[in-house]
Amino acid sequence: MSKIIDVQNLQMKFGKEEALKDVSFTVEKGEIFGFLGPSGSGKTTTIKILTAQLTHSSGKASVFQQNAADMNQMENKQKIGILTDNSGLYGRLSIEENLLLYCNLYELPKSAMDEALQFVNLQNERKKKVNNLSKGMTQRVILARTIMHKPKLLFLDEPTSALDPVNTKHIYKGLRKLNELGTTIFLTTHDMSEAETLCDRVAFLHKGEIREIGDPAMLKKKYSDHSFTVELTDGEKHVLLNGQEDAQRLFNWMSTQQVERINTNEPSLGDIFVQLTGSDL
Amino acid sequence: MNISIRRIQAIFMKDYKEFSRNYAVSFVVLIPIFLAIVYGKSGSNSIQTYFLPINMTFSMVTAYIQACLIAEEKERNTLRSLMMSPASITDILLGKSVLVFVITAVLLAVSMFLVGYTPENIPVLVMGLVVSTVFYIAMGIICGLFTKSVMEASLAILPVMIIFSFAPLAIVLGETHIVYKIVQWLPGSQLILLAEEINKQASTMSLLTPIAVMSIWSVVAIFISVVLFKKRTKDE
Numbered sequence: 001m002s003k004i005i006d007v008q009n010l011q012m013k014f015g016k017e018e019a020l021k022d023v024s025f026t027v028e029k030g031e032i033f034g035f036l037g038p039s040g041s042g043k044t045t046t047i048k049i050l051t052a053q054l055t056h057s058s059g060k061a062s063v064f065q066q067n068a069a070d071m072n073q074m075e076n077k078q079k080i081g082i083l084t085d086n087s088g089l090y091g092r093l094s095i096e097e098n099l100l101l102y103c104n105l106y107e108l109p110k111s112a113m114d115e116a117l118q119f120v121n122l123q124n125e126r127k128k129k130v131n132n133l134s135k136g137m138t139q140r141v142i143l144a145r146t147i148m149h150k151p152k153l154l155f156l157d158e159p160t161s162a163l164d165p166v167n168t169k170h171i172y173k174g175l176r177k178l179n180e181l182g183t184t185i186f187l188t189t190h191d192m193s194e195a196e197t198l199c200d201r202v203a204f205l206h207k208g209e210i211r212e213i214g215d216p217a218m219l220k221k222k223y224s225d226h227s228f229t230v231e232l233t234d235g236e237k238h239v240l241l242n243g244q245e246d247a248q249r250l251f252n253w254m255s256t257q258q259v260e261r262i263n264t265n266e267p268s269l270g271d272i273f274v275q276l277t278g279s280d281l
Numbered sequence: 282m283n284i285s286i287r288r289i290q291a292i293f294m295k296d297y298k299e300f301s302r303n304y305a306v307s308f309v310v311l312i313p314i315f316l317a318i319v320y321g322k323s324g325s326n327s328i329q330t331y332f333l334p335i336n337m338t339f340s341m342v343t344a345y346i347q348a349c350l351i352a353e354e355k356e357r358n359t360l361r362s363l364m365m366s367p368a369s370i371t372d373i374l375l376g377k378s379v380l381v382f383v384i385t386a387v388l389l390a391v392s393m394f395l396v397g398y399t400p401e402n403i404p405v406l407v408m409g410l411v412v413s414t415v416f417y418i419a420m421g422i423i424c425g426l427f428t429k430s431v432m433e434a435s436l437a438i439l440p441v442m443i444i445f446s447f448a449p450l451a452i453v454l455g456e457t458h459i460v461y462k463i464v465q466w467l468p469g470s471q472l473i474l475l476a477e478e479i480n481k482q483a484s485t486m487s488l489l490t491p492i493a494v495m496s497i498w499s500v501v502a503i504f505i506s507v508v509l510f511k512k513r514t515k516d517e
């Protein structure tokens with residue numbers, strides 16, 4: 001596996017304010033990497049540094065084994081796709097006209113536009129004027145534009161924040177498919193379940209520092225207290241731990257057919273985040 | 282330098298579609314036409330009158346619309362996406378100038394026809410007009426890049442209009458007046474000077490001087506707009 005993104009001791013200061021304190025992480029080729037953190041934790045700042053839209057104060061930021069500041073060069077711009085709050089659309093143009101511009105800028109065949117529209121489930125809305133679209137539809141059009149050239153590396157800054165569950169699901173499916181075709185995805189979100197369903201690895205960012213990093217299943221194991229909750233037929237709930245004593249209790253309930261269900265008490269990513277930072281998302 | 286005709290054309294087509302649907306901005310093209318009709322009817326035939334609608338076109342249409350086109354991209358957050366696309370700076374700046382260039386050319390031709398201006402040496406005058414157009418486009422780009430919204434750009438363009446388009450009127454103060462001595466070097470004044478020299482059927486040399494002065498203005502303005510554009514590819 002090779003490192004697509006390599007960030008070491010990254011620091012970003014805006015005047016006196018330290019938006020990023022000492023951030024280090026890597027993203028491997030083919031991964032879906034989730035960058036999780038509350039508002040103001042430095043997610044967008046990180047994306048902007050990695051895409052040459054901001055110059056960091058100190059530390060190392062490299063993408064495709066090159067300095068991140070070089071991502072504004074032509075060959076690199078062809079390889080990356082970026083969706084941030086800086087990604088706007090032309091309001092007086094239709095969805096199709098907006099995409100057509102980028103189809104030409106990336107020198108793609110027209111079929112790329114149709115594929116992108118299908119990706120965001122907007123084939124039948126293509127003639128609609130962007131000014132008349134809902135927030136979620138606008139976001140989907142921007143997403144379509146971002147993935148149209150099938151970038152090797154995709155930066156998505158809260159891609160589903162304005163979407164309803166049905167379209168979110170559709171986008172997830174599309175992103176997974178893109179990923180299977182070889183696109184590495186760097187995704188920021190404060191939606192923990194999004195991270196859980198989508199990401200191979202996640203990093204928790206809090207106040208400009210990474211507090212934990214790893215694959216969601218591993219993290220859940222790591223922060224689990226290894227207890228189970230047993231619900232009995234009479235509705236009573238008991239928390240059990242591994243061990244002789246609780247094993248006997250469980251054995252007794254089971255032999256008398258009193259067990260309704262057993263759940264593991266794995267923490268959600270959200271729980272882990274609260275545990276680590278003491279603050280909610 | 283990296284130039285792609287397909288990209289330039291795509292940006293131009295996009296601008297054309299947007300512009301033709303933006304009545305608030307596109308109506309200003311009527312102002313110089315209206316002026317030209319009025320002057321044409323008045324029957325006066327001095328170079329000064331001929332050039333009023335022409336200079337009006339440069340300030341109210343060329344510079345103003347160009348500034349709005351750029352400022353709107355900033356206001357709508359679309360400029361950064363353009364910059365992050367494979368389009369080069371040259372592609373974007375050229376692509377975003379073609380529309381205004383074409384509009385200016387059409388308006389100049391129409392208003393010259395309406396005021397009944399038939400210059401002796403058309404190629405040289407056209408050269409002067411082209412160089413001027415480039416200058417005012419670059420001024421528009423600079424204004425657009427300095428401001429954050431169409432509203433701000435509309436205000437910022439006012440000094441450009443006043444200084445560059447109406448300054449030639451300072452000739453009424455007399456050729457020896459200090460203000461005229463300064464403003465005669467502005468591109469607007471040089472254009473009128475060029476037209477007068479053409480009218481006098483002056484030597485090639487005396488035609489070249491105003492064109493050279495205007496070219497220097499254009500080159501400086503282009504340089505500033507490119508530097509400013511590069512700065513806008515990053516935050517802060």
Ligand SMILES: Nc1ncnc2c1ncn2[C@@H]1O[C@H](COP(=O)(O)OP(=O)(O)OP(=O)(O)O)[C@@H](O)[C@H]1O
Nearest residue numbers: 014017019037038039040041042043044045046516
């Ligand atoms: N251009 C800037 N100038 C000054 N401060 C900035 C600038 N950009 C970001 N910041 C500050 O840096 C910090 C991190 O901001 P950033 O936008 O990266 O957060 P975020 O994690 O993306 O938040 P959100 O979830 O709300 O998008 C914030 O405190 C913000 O105020």
Ligand SMILES: [Mg+2]
Nearest residue numbers: 043044045157
């Ligand atoms: Mg953000």
